Amino acid sequence: MNKSTQCEASEMLKRAGISPSYQRIMVLSALLETDEHPSADTIYKKLGTNIPAISRATVYNTLNLLVDRGVIHSMRTAGSETRFDSVCEAHSHFFCRKCKRIFDVAQQSGEIETELDGHLVESQDLVYKGLCRECRGEMIK
Amino acid sequence: MNKSTQCEASEMLKRAGISPSYQRIMVLSALLETDEHPSADTIYKKLGTNIPAISRATVYNTLNLLVDRGVIHSMRTAGSETRFDSVCEAHSHFFCRKCKRIFDVAQQSGEIETELDGHLVESQDLVYKGLCRECRGEMIK
DNA sequence: CACTAGTATCAGAAATATTCTAAATCTTAT
């Protein structure tokens, strides 16, 4: 665990008005250190090896709290689990309906809306669905 | 239940190479007749009053089959349930992180990609997240 | 019109992901 990431996590928590407990810092740090889109359970398992260990409920509670406060984002594009994302910038995902993987793709549209029909837009996610390179190849076979 | 919707459902099934059984026609018709984005359970309950009733497993199997064959789309944007959508045209959704409702919004980007990094794009869904009109108002209060 | 093979459906059990609960622990202010 990177010390400066933990420091950053603590700052982010304070800025969001959340008291920076040991567990919360651990959860947010784990999310900041990866560019995959981990599930709550993945984070729980990653932190499970730590002493002291963190309870599953705390991982879920913390992630939900962070989403509520707009510190992180959640994705339910694919599979059965909710996946979390600490990247603030708008970015796109490609979801393969066959193998269920998520691929990051460069943001196409330059337009970033800030308001729509009176709704306050905090983030936008362009999700493409279809068949990925590999599954597409297999279909032709 | 509209007879012509059932006829349309039957045609759609045949076109996708799926044999148009009574249960499958019922499930797809139910989806075609609504512009909400119902969950499997919502469809199950709607059809539950029919004679003969349809099993929950069949509703799930049918919806999954239709998604696999690209006949309908599934959304996991919000809440805990998978929601289904029979509309083929690309369209956008706004998801409120507070009240968890989904609002339909007009498609912003005119660009529709058909291929990205070698992946075959069959549909795209632009999901905006933030605070809806109402929840935004409550926050200010 | 049987018979068979393959497909579809069923009810309920099981698996999976998430939330709830009530007790224990930690923090903070007095």
Add this chain to the structure above:
DNA sequence: ATAAGATTTAGAATATTTCTGATACTAGTG
């Protein structure tokens, strides 16, 4: 030191979805 409040915990409970194995339907064949 103490009380009040917030946080964490383990495990139970709930919710959603998939699996299972039995049954029923369908189409093709003799």
